[in-house]
Amino acid sequence: QVQLQQWGAGQLKTSETLSLTCVVSGESFTRFYWSWIRQSPGKGLEWIGEIEYTGSTNYNPSLKNRVTISVDTSKNEFSLKLTSVTAADSAMYYCTRGPVTGRFDPWGQGTLVTVSS
Amino acid sequence: DIQMTQSPSILSASVGDRVTITCRASQSIGSWLAWYQQKPGKAPRVLIYKASNLESGVPSRFSGSGSGTEFTLTISGLQPDDFATYFCQQYNTFPPYTFGQGTILDIK
Numbered sequence: 001q002v003q004l005q006q007w008g009a010g011q012l013k014t015s016e017t018l019s020l021t022c023v024v025s026g027e028s029f030t031r032f033y034w035s036w037i038r039q040s041p042g043k044g045l046e047w048i049g050e051i052e053y054t055g056s057t058n059y060n061p062s063l064k065n066r067v068t069i070s071v072d073t074s075k076n077e078f079s080l081k082l083t084s085v086t087a088a089d090s091a092m093y094y095c096t097r098g099p100v101t102g103r104f105d106p107w108g109q110g111t112l113v114t115v116s117s
Numbered sequence: 118d119i120q121m122t123q124s125p126s127i128l129s130a131s132v133g134d135r136v137t138i139t140c141r142a143s144q145s146i147g148s149w150l151a152w153y154q155q156k157p158g159k160a161p162r163v164l165i166y167k168a169s170n171l172e173s174g175v176p177s178r179f180s181g182s183g184s185g186t187e188f189t190l191t192i193s194g195l196q197p198d199d200f201a202t203y204f205c206q207q208y209n210t211f212p213p214y215t216f217g218q219g220t221i222l223d224i225k
Contacts, residue, residue: 045161045204045216060213094160099169102208103151107160 002027006095006108008080014117018082022095022108029053029076032097035104036069036080040091050099051078085115119143119210123217125201126170129225134195136205138220140188147210152181152190155219161204165190192222200224 008020024034030105039045049059051069059067068081082089093111098104120143130136140150148168153161163172165181168188178193192199205217 044218045206045214047212047213047214058212064211096160099214100209101161102149102214103166103173103206104161105163105173107162110160 001104002097004095004097004106004108006093006111007082008111008113010112011113012085012113012115013111014086014115015084016115018085018093019079019115020091020093020095020111020113021077021079024076024097027097029073032100034071034078035096035098036093037104037107038091038093042088043091046091048080048082048093048113085113087115087117089113090115118213119146119207119215121205121207121215121217123205123220125220126218127221127223129223131225132195132197135191135193136195138175138190138222140183140190140205140217142186142188142207142209144210145185146196146207148184149186149207149209150181150183151206151208152179153206154199154201155204156201164203195222 003025006022033050035050036048049069051057051071053073057069066083071078095108096104122141124139150167150168155161163171164175164179180191182189203220208214
């Protein structure tokens, strides 16, 4: 049974870089795409981007200039970096498998990120 | 981006009721739609994919239908565990994959 566990800093100051990592267990890391999704009261669920084990990525155009998703296949991990954060980036951030036939499942436990000045 | 609009935003119902949530896409997405359930403090859980396919382990009282721009999620015989927030998500045109704003299903 595939499980995702994520970690990273939850409190940031304006203009800092958000950094989160997700480790995958119970599944072949090389079979799927892996995504980051965030959720905030204002914007709802927002897909940030995806990565394949080869390192091939796709990003949400609205965040593309600030986002980097990377992968470490030796550790079954993938990571998110979001630069120059503002209060608008405050959200719950989730890592997830997918899309697989279009859906995202399962999800990590979530990391609440709060950006303050 | 394809905009996904759910209705209603809030739905009040009772245990045993049959309820329907609608999701409309701003352009045709074929059958490329998924439905999720989310409970407070938890990550979303997929219920339906490709508009009408029930995810493994999901109770059969959940069903999905539709194609093109209009889709529905139906719960037949509401159970206490079903009171939650429901989201739709399209994957026809990406990036980005996009989600509806959510429908809160609460107890009447």
